[in-house]
Amino acid sequence: MNDLVVRCRGLTRVYAGEAVPVHALRGIDLDVRGGEFVSLSGPSGSGKSTLLNLIGGLDRPTQGTVDVDGVRLNDLSESELSDMRLHKLGFVFQAYNLIPVLSALENVEFIMQLQGVAAAERHRRAQAMLEELGIGELGARRPGELSGGQQQRVAIARALVTDPVLLLADEPSANLDSATTEELLKLLRHLNESHGVTIVTATHDPMVMAIAKRQVKLRDGAIVEDAAAAAEAAARAE
């Protein structure tokens, strides 16, 4: 799989600061192809989360364009963006963000419910996904009854159960201990290598960066290192 899943051109995001405007992103160009595992890294304030949010349609650029799976997000209304996130994207958040009043299984079923998948079908798929991630026996528990690592697995199950075009993970290991992080990373690598899931993660965790196939480093709102882009540029030069 190497079709273009994400295409960013001249992406700029300026926030209105208290005294002066804050330039979170300064003209980013980024392509992500299907099956890639990309880590966006850099110090705090470098713009990695902002870039992830723009790709996920959670924020709108001040300038530039974002295309996801061939759809230009700039042109979509709030409701259309909701539909885009619902049908094409999977999110894994730093704070897990599970719905506290639903069980683990219901959390995994949640997006399928929004999509209108029939009850029996979504139950079967959700249970299968929990089992694949090794927490099949925890389906009846609510988030408050699960450990951090278990909650993050439920969040990943929820993100992947609908076979999204792209999995976006924002600091997925930030609240996990190193042993649990290692398990999570094995899982992400497995999903990427065995299932061909395209993953873009914003992180400053070296363990996460280490397993990503492609590392994109940002500083002050600009890409300062992207091995794939450099190789592509070199190839074009030859």
Add this chain to the structure above:
Amino acid sequence: MPVKLLVQLSARNLLRHRRRTLMLLMAICVAVAGVTFMSTLIRGFQYDMRESAVENLTGDIKILAPGYLDDPSIEHSFALAADWQPDLPPELLDGWAARVKVPAVIMSERETRGVQLVGIDPEQERISFLADARYQGERLASAADGRVLVGKALAEQLETDVGRRLVIMTQGADGLNREAGFRIAGLFDADGTGLEKAFVFTGVGALQKLLDADVVTEVSIRLRKEPVTGSVMKHLRSFFSGLDVLRWQDLEPQAAAMFAFADAAVFIWFLIMMGALIFGLVNTLVTSVMERVREFGMLRALGMRPGAVVVQVVLESTLVMALGVAVGVGVGVLLTLWLADGIDLSQWSQGVELAGMRSLLIPRMELADVVMVAGLSLAFGVLASLYPAWRAVRVRPLEAMRR
């Protein structure tokens, strides 16, 4: 829109904060039960007032000679055939009574009072308060009975009693005074109302003889159904051409105005109670929404449309309101059933008499009132949730999740 999911989320969010939901439910229950029960009291007061007005010899419809209202004397009377019957269907007609009612002076050995002397046919008076009044002594035997029925309160004023004689003076059809002695057949007790002092009854035949006039001054008609329809009035006006055919509202305008005001009072009372409740409901919902801004942001980040978030908040309000309304109406109905025999207001008998009521207030439940309370409460619940729902979707997902 996944309605089942939204209902599930709303219900579980309500259960998540059990104490808060319980407090809110109790507030709704108290307000709705209060409004439901209070409306039954207002209706009870309203219909008691109407019954008092109608039974006060007025009837639903009264036929009078022109000019009688301005000068209620035998001069403004009309003849009625002995075998006359109102030409109304039996399912509509409850009863009727033809009377002679003239002003008179009544004298005992010790006191003198001005009264309305009413000639009646006792058989016909089942439509007036005389049917339910309590008696000391005897009732009148027939239309020809030449004895009198005196109110208990009037008898006390006149310092007289059953079996004693009274002298009554009134004006005959020829304009000359008539004076006759009457023996008291009995004293009627009309729950201490002004009726006891206002009216003295004798047989209509005896009074016609005294007045030397074979006429009546009024025909009072009671109907089984209300309100009086235009077709009934048209029919009677056609039959009694040249006479005044009046509804009870025309004859008792003050009671009619109070009757109409009671309809508004039910609604005003509802608005006051619900107004107070809505502020509490909005406050609780806003608190609940603001606590979950991050959660709403996450739901939207996952793909829930803004409209679905609005529906979820509205559903939460509607669910708690529906439960509160159901329990509140139930409590209101139980309270009404518990007090179905009436509330004794005899301690304040003079005050309630002034308001045109009897001393026993019987709650009256009307389905339309219950439906209005339930329906409007739910509508208010939905309205109250719109602002919190707007607050929930106003924040963009990213901003919400950063909180």
